[in-house]
Amino acid sequence: xxxxxxxxxxxxxxxxxxxxxxxxxxxxxxxxxxxxxxxxxxxxxxxxxxxxxxxxxxxxxxxxxxxxxxxxxxxxxxxxxxxxxxxxxxxxxxxxxxxxxxxxxxxxxxxxxxxxxxxxxxxxxxxxxxxxxxxxxxxxxxxxxxxxxxxxxxxxxxxxxxxxxxxxxxxxxxxxxxxxxxxxxxxxxxxxxxxxxxxxxxxxxxxxxxxxxxxxxxxxxxxxxxxxxxxxxxxxxxxxxxxxxxxxxxxxxxxxxxxxxxxxxxxxxxxxxxxx
Numbered sequence: 001x002x003x004x005x006x007x008x009x010x011x012x013x014x015x016x017x018x019x020x021x022x023x024x025x026x027x028x029x030x031x032x033x034x035x036x037x038x039x040x041x042x043x044x045x046x047x048x049x050x051x052x053x054x055x056x057x058x059x060x061x062x063x064x065x066x067x068x069x070x071x072x073x074x075x076x077x078x079x080x081x082x083x084x085x086x087x088x089x090x091x092x093x094x095x096x097x098x099x100x101x102x103x104x105x106x107x108x109x110x111x112x113x114x115x116x117x118x119x120x121x122x123x124x125x126x127x128x129x130x131x132x133x134x135x136x137x138x139x140x141x142x143x144x145x146x147x148x149x150x151x152x153x154x155x156x157x158x159x160x161x162x163x164x165x166x167x168x169x170x171x172x173x174x175x176x177x178x179x180x181x182x183x184x185x186x187x188x189x190x191x192x193x194x195x196x197x198x199x200x201x202x203x204x205x206x207x208x209x210x211x212x213x214x215x216x217x218x219x220x221x222x223x224x225x226x227x228x229x230x231x232x233x234x235x236x237x238x239x240x241x242x243x244x245x246x247x248x249x250x251x252x253x254x255x256x257x258x259x260x261x262x263x264x265x266x267x268x269x270x271x272x273x274x275x276x
Contacts, residue, residue, distance in 0.1 A: 007074030009170050009198040010036040010059060014068030017051060017058045027066050028054045030223050036170075039196040043203050043213035045233075047243060050219040052202045053094070056172050059200060060091040072170070086114035090163035092173045104150070104158050105143040108133055111165030133164040136191060138184075152179030160188060164195075173201040177208065207258050210234055218242065231257045 017029040028051040036042050044052045057063045059070055061077050070077040072088055080088075090111070102110075111133070112126040134140040137157040142150065147158055156179050163171055171192070177185040185205070189212040192199055203209040209216055210230040218226040218233050220242045226233045231249070234257070239247045246262035 006038070007071070008035045008037050009040075009073060010034065010200065011071040011074075012059075012068060013071075015058070015065055015070065016067035017054045017063065018066035019054055019063070025066070028222070029219065032068075032224055034059075034217060034224075034227075036198055036200060038169075038198055040214050041193060041199045041201065041212060043201055043209040043216045043230075044219060045203060045206060045209050045216055046219035046225070051222075052219055053174055055219065056091070056174050056200065056202055060089055060172050061085050062091065083114050086166065086168070088168055089170045089172060090166040090168035092159050092163045092171070092176055094174045094178060102147060103143065104134070104139060104145055104147060105130065107147050107158055108161045108165050111162040111167075114166065129167065130161075130165045133161040136164060137161045137188065153181065153184060156180060157184070157188070169198060171197050171199045171201075173199065175202050175204060177203070177205065206234060206239075210258060211252075211256050234259060 012032055012034045015029075015032040015034070016027050017032065018025050018027045020026050032055060034042070044055060046052055054063065058065055059077075061070075061080070061082075064078065072080065072085070077085065109122055109126065109130045112122055112129065115126070116122065131140065131143075134143060137160050139154060139157045139161060142154060142158075147155055150158065156176065160173070160176055163173075173192075176188055176192075180188065185208060189208060192201070193212055201213070203213070213230060215228060216226075216230050216233040217224055218238065225242060226235075226238055234247075234249070236247050236249065239245060239259075247259045248262070249257050250260055252258050
């Protein structure tokens, strides 16, 4: 008998995402349908306040769904323990927290924690994995420095290295190119593509999204406005509707679709808020 295809790494159905609690709870997104296959890179795009970070945190388990479910390798995410989730999902937030008093090497080595038993110390194998992650993102020379002494871009690369050391099957990254100069922006995204790890990434730069993502999810007005291949989602009429700016698609020398934005712009429509 032929073997069944493995389930997607991430799958949502009927997913509503919310922030806050009690009477102050606000539903930011409704009916998000997302399926991410193994090795796929999916970009979340849309104006500020559209729910990209909220969706990413819901996919990671940091926020509970207001409705619906997130499945990780076919299993409901809410039924997994925190350790089980951390072995499968690595989240890189916009701003690092909690490790600033540690050295770079110590911070990246924390990525091995989900793989250790209670009271178990890191082994030489764990240290080698952390060292490889430091080299992959180009911060191995900073290993002995405190994270608090680093620039914003250097800190961002350290947090990405920690996620790589975690050896999760799914990476969730919230604006990983924030604080990075243009060279390191491309270097980081090239690295992520080359690893062929299932990745969901929030990006504001639409040309980076077009170049490095297999598919895009455009969030606007409380839901998914469009999804699909970059050259379909980044259509001029959609960009004008959502961002209030005109754009002309052009082909780069390698054939990748890129956008040239026109000078004139208008305010985009305001996202809706929903009460549960």
